[in-house]
Amino acid sequence: FFFQAEDGIRDSVASRGLGDVYKRQIYQHCKMAQEPDPRKESERSALEEKPDEITLYWEHLNFSVPNKDKSKSSGSASQGGDAKGAIQGSAQDKSSSEASGQPAQVKTVLTNLTGIARPKEIIGLLGPSGAGKTVLLNVFSDRLYAPAGAVYERKVTINNGQELTRDLFGKIGAYVMQDDVLLETLTPKECLTFSANMRLQCSQKEKDAKVQKVISSLKLENCINTLVGNVLKKGISGGERKRTSIGVEIVTDPSLIILDELTSGLDSFTAWTIVKVMRDIAHSGKTIMCIVHQPSTDIFNLFDRIYLLAAGQEVYQGKKDDLYGYFEKIGKPIPQYTNPADQLIKLMHAKENPTKEDTEDQNKLFQSYNVELRGQIEASIPAEKEKALPLNNERLEKYRASNFVLQFKELMLRSFRNLVRNTTFTRVRVGQIVILGILLDILFWNKSTYNEGDVRDKNGAFFFICTAQFMLAIQSVLLTFPLERGLFLREQANRMYGVLPYYLTKSFVELPYQLVMPFLFSLIIYWAINFRNDAESYFLFLAALLLLVFFGNSLGTLVSSMFSNVRAAFAVVPVSSNQQSFPQVIVLPLMLFAGYMSNVNSIVFWLRWLQYISPIRYTLEIFFRTEYREIDFITNNSPLNPYPVTAYNYTIGSGYCFLIMALIAVGTRVLAYFFLKLQTLNTQSAYLNSNSHNPVSYTHLTLPTSDLVQISVVAVSLKKK
DSSP states (O other): OTTTTHHHHHHHTTTSOHHHHHHHHHHHHHHHHHSOOGGGHHHHHHHHOOOOOOOEEEEEEEEEEEOSOHHHHHHHHHHHGGGGTOOOOOHHHHHHHHHHTSOOSEEEEEEEEEEEEOTTEEEEEEOOTTSSHHHHHHHHTTOOOOOTTOEEEOOEEETTTEEOOHHHHHHHEEEEOSSOOOOTTSOHHHHHHHHHHHHOOSOHHHHHHHHHHHHHHTTOGGGTTSOOOOSSSOOSOHHHHHHHHHHHHHTTOOSEEEESSTTTTOOHHHHHHHHHHHHHHHHTTOEEEEEOSSOOHHHHTTOSEEEEEETTEEEEEEEHHHHHHHHHHTTOOOOTTSOHHHHHHHHHOOOSSOOHHHHHHHHHHHHHHIIIIIHHHHHHHHHHHHHOOOOOHHHHGGGSOOOHHHHHHHHHHHHHHHHHHOHHHHHHHHHHHHHHHHHHHHHTTTOOSSOHHHHHHHHHHHHHHHHHHHHHHHHHHTTHHHHTHHHHHHHHHTTOOOHHHHHHHHHHTTHHHHHHHHHHHHHHHHHHHTOOOSHHHHHHHHHHHHHHHHHHHHHHHHHHHHOSSHHHHHHHSOOOTTOOOOOOSSHHHHHHTTSSSSOGGGSOTTTGGGGGGOHHHHHHHHHHHHHOOHHHHHHTOOTTSOOHHHHTTOOSOHHHHHHHHHHHHHHHHHHHHHHHHHHHHHHHHHHHTOSOOOOOOGGGOOOSSHHHHHHHHHHHHHHHO
């Protein structure tokens, strides 16, 4: 500032005092800085719009599930913690089971929880594994899945008593889960822009301004154009990935933010940096609660309030500075020069085989809270509600879900970016087609139409072409939905888009492969094998091949939408020889009943109907009718070389074969959509309850698109190393 004023000072110092000159220059610059720039009014209004301040209340929360298998539940608790709902039983459960001598019939997850979270505060939710921390966050966001026989009592409100439903939470809140589920082929800026475009109803200029604000707040400037990356392709660091995940959720400028396992997998400094950023955001008027696993002393000191849970019950709730005096008062002082978080976790952790003294110590923590703090918390909630202001409904309209056209547009843009940048997958598919075509050329080179042996060879070539292209089409999309299940369900929960635009996007993005790959394959093999050399025959051959690939792609999409488990999807279709799978009950019958291995008339009548759902059977009939002309076999009459169409009893006709295949393929597509919709409804809540669901890692997955794909992926991995 003073360098800018230097020229003016030099001119005026001779006639006026130095102090007056400085005062005048400072006044002028300050006045200029305060004057608004009319060109930036819209951007400033987008950035400086004050959001609603949210006060969160939860009253008498209870959640318990049937304890059907005690040994299994305990095993799950040791591995998955509270994320899977396998929560250690409360002291009441243990005492009742000890008194009766039988295992507890129910497992208590949350017991009579009541509390309050205020704006401009960051609350640290701490507790041992299995304390119910993640379950509590799912209750806040209204995403808890209550299984059959469960007892679930929920009363969560905000401000002046308005119920916090899942739909309302999607407008005012953000839930950052433990797993950083991001598309590896996008950059952080693209991830944030996608989230803003899907969830905000404002001008593009305002959306871009909000994205830039989040980038600055989370210190992402140095990596905004770097790909997120995965295990095969190096991308942004772990801390940058975590901050990007946070940014995707808070780009809507939510007033309420809850975060699960905020610092897991990060080094101490990166973890401290992220918590410090969230604290600064909280002090700007947000209400933030986060679970932190084993926080350091520096991180612990960043929290304004502490909320402690053990075995689904409250141990402490209040200001961080009051915590030391409280535990000293109840006879559990925290030693000096130690990490208070470590001491608290050790104090609350239940032993595997607790003694009577251990149980009494834990019960004392619960009883002390009920006597000292519960009454104060419950009494403060009505007073807080009376003075709280209602929500601004006009502002909430900006955060409703986007329309279908915008959803489809953004999803298509993201999918094509993923397609273009994922070059390994494209190279592998082209390599499959080229190598397979060359092998066919070598094996079936220049076959005649009228020679008996060559006709049989051509028939074999037709059958191999059908089965190979059909299987490749299925396997190319078999993992489409299972691999993206985590990302899809999370974005669904955040109200970004519906099932239909997502499904249509996945269907349309495969169209280039469905058109180019069969065309390339036909160019390699058609004239080398010496199929009928005229334009009509070639284009009929190509049309049948395209329709077969579309049918296979539709069936693969159906299987992919039916199964959320990768192994289950593998079991439905034949995979490479080194895969262990159950008998393939869908695809193999379609091959067996195609009429080539066994004449359709020789099949028992009660199984003969299966030929009419086999796309290979229809494609073979089209190929035979296109390649062979009955007049040719009459002119070159030979009893050992009958007309193939008649010999295989293919009597439907090419036109009807095209029509039936198209109808079945379209019907399969429609059925796949409904299965995906059904799976979404059935599994979304269960998935959101689980913290341990990780996207399938390519290092632990053998892709089922033949040994060539596996070799290619290994080669890429070795090249990277």
